[in-house]
Amino acid sequence: MNITELTVHELKEKLDKKELTVSEITKAYVDRINEKEKDVNAFVTTLTDEALEKAKQIEEKLSHNENLGEYAGIPIGIKDNMCTKGIKTTCASRMLENFISPYDGTVVNKVINEQNMIDLGKLNMDEFAMGSSTETSYFKKTKNPWDLSKVPGGSSGGSAAAVSANMVPWALGSDTGGSIRQPASLCGVVGLKPTYGLVSRYGLVAFASSLDQIGPITKDVEDSAILLSIIAGHDEKDSTSMNIPKKDYTKSLKNDIKGLKIGVPKEFFGEGINEEVKTSLNTAIEKYKELGAVVEETSLNIAEYALAAYYIIACAEASSNLGRFDGIRYGYRAKNCETLKDIFVNSRSEGFGAEVKRRIILGTYVLSSGYYDAYYKKAQKVRTLVKNEFAKNLEKYDVLLTPTSPITAFKIGEKTENPLEMYLSDICTVSINIAGVPAISIPCGVDKEGMPIGMQLIGKHFDEETILNTAYTYEKNTNFREKYKPTFKGGAN
Amino acid sequence: MAREDYEVVIGLEVHAELSTKTKIFCSCPTEFGGKPNTHCCPVCMAMPGALPVLNEKVVEYAVKAGLATNCEISMDSKNDRKNYFYPDLPKSYQISQFDKPLCERGYVEIETSEGKKKIGLTRIHIEEDAGKLNHDEYGRGSLVDLNRAGVPLIEIVSEPDMRSVEEADVYLKKLKSILEYIEVSDCKMQEGSLRADVNVSIRKKGQKEYGTRTEMKNMNSFRSITRAIEYEIERQIEVVENGGKIDQETLRWDEVSGKTFSMRDKEDAQDYRYFPEPDLVAIKLSKEYIDNIRKNLPELPESRKERYIEEYKLTEKEARMITSSKYLSDFFEKGVEISNNPKAICNWLLSDVARILNEQEKEPDEIPFMPEDLAELVALIENGTISTKIAKDVLEKMFETKEKPNKIIKDNGWVQISDEGAIKEVVQKILDANPQSIIDYKNGKDKALGFLVGQAMKETKGKANPQMLNNMFKEAMK
Numbered sequence: 001m002n003i004t005e006l007t008v009h010e011l012k013e014k015l016d017k018k019e020l021t022v023s024e025i026t027k028a029y030v031d032r033i034n035e036k037e038k039d040v041n042a043f044v045t046t047l048t049d050e051a052l053e054k055a056k057q058i059e060e061k062l063s064h065n066e067n068l069g070e071y072a073g074i075p076i077g078i079k080d081n082m083c084t085k086g087i088k089t090t091c092a093s094r095m096l097e098n099f100i101s102p103y104d105g106t107v108v109n110k111v112i113n114e115q116n117m118i119d120l121g122k123l124n125m126d127e128f129a130m131g132s133s134t135e136t137s138y139f140k141k142t143k144n145p146w147d148l149s150k151v152p153g154g155s156s157g158g159s160a161a162a163v164s165a166n167m168v169p170w171a172l173g174s175d176t177g178g179s180i181r182q183p184a185s186l187c188g189v190v191g192l193k194p195t196y197g198l199v200s201r202y203g204l205v206a207f208a209s210s211l212d213q214i215g216p217i218t219k220d221v222e223d224s225a226i227l228l229s230i231i232a233g234h235d236e237k238d239s240t241s242m243n244i245p246k247k248d249y250t251k252s253l254k255n256d257i258k259g260l261k262i263g264v265p266k267e268f269f270g271e272g273i274n275e276e277v278k279t280s281l282n283t284a285i286e287k288y289k290e291l292g293a294v295v296e297e298t299s300l301n302i303a304e305y306a307l308a309a310y311y312i313i314a315c316a317e318a319s320s321n322l323g324r325f326d327g328i329r330y331g332y333r334a335k336n337c338e339t340l341k342d343i344f345v346n347s348r349s350e351g352f353g354a355e356v357k358r359r360i361i362l363g364t365y366v367l368s369s370g371y372y373d374a375y376y377k378k379a380q381k382v383r384t385l386v387k388n389e390f391a392k393n394l395e396k397y398d399v400l401l402t403p404t405s406p407i408t409a410f411k412i413g414e415k416t417e418n419p420l421e422m423y424l425s426d427i428c429t430v431s432i433n434i435a436g437v438p439a440i441s442i443p444c445g446v447d448k449e450g451m452p453i454g455m456q457l458i459g460k461h462f463d464e465e466t467i468l469n470t471a472y473t474y475e476k477n478t479n480f481r482e483k484y485k486p487t488f489k490g491g492a493n
Numbered sequence: 494m495a496r497e498d499y500e501v502v503i504g505l506e507v508h509a510e511l512s513t514k515t516k517i518f519c520s521c522p523t524e525f526g527g528k529p530n531t532h533c534c535p536v537c538m539a540m541p542g543a544l545p546v547l548n549e550k551v552v553e554y555a556v557k558a559g560l561a562t563n564c565e566i567s568m569d570s571k572n573d574r575k576n577y578f579y580p581d582l583p584k585s586y587q588i589s590q591f592d593k594p595l596c597e598r599g600y601v602e603i604e605t606s607e608g609k610k611k612i613g614l615t616r617i618h619i620e621e622d623a624g625k626l627n628h629d630e631y632g633r634g635s636l637v638d639l640n641r642a643g644v645p646l647i648e649i650v651s652e653p654d655m656r657s658v659e660e661a662d663v664y665l666k667k668l669k670s671i672l673e674y675i676e677v678s679d680c681k682m683q684e685g686s687l688r689a690d691v692n693v694s695i696r697k698k699g700q701k702e703y704g705t706r707t708e709m710k711n712m713n714s715f716r717s718i719t720r721a722i723e724y725e726i727e728r729q730i731e732v733v734e735n736g737g738k739i740d741q742e743t744l745r746w747d748e749v750s751g752k753t754f755s756m757r758d759k760e761d762a763q764d765y766r767y768f769p770e771p772d773l774v775a776i777k778l779s780k781e782y783i784d785n786i787r788k789n790l791p792e793l794p795e796s797r798k799e800r801y802i803e804e805y806k807l808t809e810k811e812a813r814m815i816t817s818s819k820y821l822s823d824f825f826e827k828g829v830e831i832s833n834n835p836k837a838i839c840n841w842l843l844s845d846v847a848r849i850l851n852e853q854e855k856e857p858d859e860i861p862f863m864p865e866d867l868a869e870l871v872a873l874i875e876n877g878t879i880s881t882k883i884a885k886d887v888l889e890k891m892f893e894t895k896e897k898p899n900k901i902i903k904d905n906g907w908v909q910i911s912d913e914g915a916i917k918e919v920v921q922k923i924l925d926a927n928p929q930s931i932i933d934y935k936n937g938k939d940k941a942l943g944f945l946v947g948q949a950m951k952e953t954k955g956k957a958n959p960q961m962l963n964n965m966f967k968e969a970m971k
Contacts, residue, residue, distance in 0.1 A: 205541040209771035323585025367766035
């Protein structure tokens with residue numbers, strides 16, 4: 001038995017049956033990290049020694065029948081933009097290279113302190129979650145386990161790569177415009193962006209407050225439902241988190257979608273979408289029909305404006321959110337400053353990378369007087385139209401089906417010189433954040449180079465159950481995980 | 494042209510710290526003082542990932558202020574971010590309200606030597622205070638104290654309705670008393686919990702358009718506000734008279750030199766890039782919520798004033814002066830409760846107490862003794878233990894030593910001499926020394942009696958009972 005290939009629900013079953021111990025599981029993951037991390041570079045901070053220590057403590061407590069969480073002793077990886085008390089939270093930025101948070105964020109508190117999961121480390125990402133390839137990280141470039149010369153996607157590239165490479169059984173990511181789903185797609189794993197307001201953002205270092213959501217990146221759909229059940233729920237520390245009853249999302253996994261109405265927006269299959277991606281999606285659509293779903297073509301004609309609106313809104317909010325990194329209280333401070341202005345200007349010039357600065361400048365511009373109406377205000381109007389368009393479609397259909405990414409994983413360095421081309425990687429995902437609805441990405445095939453292709457299923461507000469069941473039913477009736485595995489090829493660079 | 498040819502136009506933006514127990518977006522205490530950075534948490538220190546949650550009390554207090562100043566309360570309001578960099582602003586944006594303030598279109602009625610007048614209020618909105626910078630006096634740097642960061646404020650913006658320094662002064666005092674009465678702010682100007690930005694412009698009488706205004710920021714005493722406005726009016730008139738034009742700029746008032754200095758002009762005016770605060774939800778108020786606050790609004794100065802005239806027979810002027818400060822008014826009521834002599838309590842407060850406060854440049858809430866102490870003083874006069882003259886000395890001592898009147902009298906041996914034998918002795922002694930006064934008195938010069946009483950008071954260091962002296966001198970000279 002290869003422990004690190006098991007899903008969490010499988011691990012849990014073996015723990016319950018005492019076929020495995022917490023230490024054995026943790027040890028297996030630590031060994032795997034020691035073996036693969038040098039090729040993949042998924043972590044900013046690894047906590048292997050601490051994990052082994054915690055595993056012992058948990059085993060001890062379990063032997064005394066102490067009441068720990070249901071998933072006590074299950075390892076997890078955490079994207080490095082979620083505040084962890086006493087452990088560095090860098091956002092993959094020079095600005096926060098040595099920043100240690102004085103508090104645990106709400107979701108971190110749930111998984112680490114309440115559930116007693118074991119933190120294997122903090123995962124690499126695009127700097128401040130700005131990017132689609134994890135190449136804007138100040139520290140390192142994470143590689144795609146399916147081809148080490150390619151990017152894992154981003155911004156949660158470290159999380160997706162670590163899950164894909166079996167270095168963690170599951171991980172937390174964050175998604176502002178596709179940052180969970182797109183890397184999940186490129187790394188052949190499952191990534192869920194919950195409805196805006198389902199999961200608390202307290203302790204998630206803000207990129208774009210009205211779009212950010214934390215979500216699970218997992219090996220399969222059942223694990224996704226499990227982790228979502230743990231992290232979802234109202235938080236009085238986050239005013240934008242909705243007060244709705246807690247749910248057990250695993251109950252929605254029925255392996256039955258007979259009569260389900262699936263809409264396929266034709267705009268997501270047009271220009272710019274790779275032919276192999278289209279073909280793979282069409283095969284999946286046929287599968288759904290076979291499983292009893294009613295699939296129809298529909299239209300989301302506002303989607304093409306969503307990308308522009310997204311970059312205006314996200315950058316506007318980011319330009320304000322990142323103001324706090326001023327070199328005064330924490331984080332990077334430039335040396336040899338003569339004046340107060342020097343501290344601000346030099347610390348931010350030296351502490352932020354190019355992509356972050358690009359977005360701060362863009363965001364500052366669209367909010368400045370004289371331009372506000374033409375950009376920010378107009379983008380908000382587009383946002384309303386996008387929401388309405390989604391609402392209209394989701395009245396008619398239970399689920400909308402699209403590709404997650406227009407292309408499969410690209411070469412490291414291929415798009416770094418052309419930010420606009422990089423932004424197009426988000427074309428299929430951003431409108432979902434703009435609308436605030438939930439979406440899941442699951443693998444549905446590979447291209448001729450063997451790189452994973454992802455399918456995105458979009459649902460109604462707070463109806464994660466339907467997309468989870470839709471994804472689950474597909475997964476149960478196909479066998480992607482058995483057929484395809486990351487090969488770690490192309491590593492000789 | 495002379496000053497009379499110009500009309501002054503003044504508008505005030507008043508910032509009042511709300512006296513909620515906790516800060517506006519976290520549960521840290523709002524208490525003044527405390528060691529630097531001890532009333533802080535990840536939220537008010539703007540740690541990465543921290544989020545604000547609106548303190549509902551802040552909304553309630555702001556609505557109270559709006560209702561007490563005749564504002565329309567918005568049922569649909571929101572917070573916005575005002576972006577700028579400064580070390581005392583940890584998030585690099587202040588959460589404030591931009592285009593949808595909680596309260597709009599109110600007024601405050603004032604009374605000056607010119608009569609009654611309504612000063613319009615444009616709006617009242619809620620926002621957070623910034624921290625404080627402590628500058629090292631040796632120039633080694635500045636330290637940031639975030640205890641005040643996130644303390645709730647309301648900003649009350651007036652229309653440019655004031656036409657004189659007096660109106661501005663009276664308006665501010667009235668506003669302060671209203672806020673004190675409804676108990677939403679302690680309005681301690683010396684602690685900075687009430688401060689004003691003053692906008693001043695001038696225009697030729699009869700001119701329709703406003704002149705270019707200048708703004709003086711963060712003024713926190715009535716004295717400096719009136720002085721600064723006076724100065725600024727004179728300065729602007731001088732500029733215009735000399736053919737110059739007024740620049741729209743922000744000025745700093747310097748208390749020591751008594752002058753204003755330019756801080757920044759319109760050229761480098763900040764672009765605050767306001768936009769809706771995405772971390773907070775819209776503020777939706779129901780009619781019931783607003784009505785409920787309206788119903789429970791405490792008695793306002795206006796109605797207290799009427800009551801004092803009715804109940805305690807104070808004059809309109811006395812009642813107005815007493816109610817001008819909630820502290821004074823509460824002090825008065827407590828004093829009356831004990832002494833049952835409203836006139837006397839009122840006189841003491843408006844004459845000698847007010848004089849001493851004025852001399853010491855203090856506010857009523859800095860009276861160093863309790864209402865029961867003043868009541869005790871009044872009782873000591875009523876029962877003849879001390880004379881009114883001595884009582885004035887006792888009051889001075891009460892300000893100085895904060896001792897009780899009884900103790901002060903005892904310690905200083907100021908008990909009034911009411912012993913008939915002792916007084917008779919003094920009377921005789923004075924009469925013996927002033928035979929001419931006796932003749933004058935008998936010739937109908939009443940002034941002579943006053944002189945003799947005065948001499949006797951001098952002899953007894955003011956301790957003799959003046960009424961008894963009066964009677965005995967009259968008796969002796971019959």
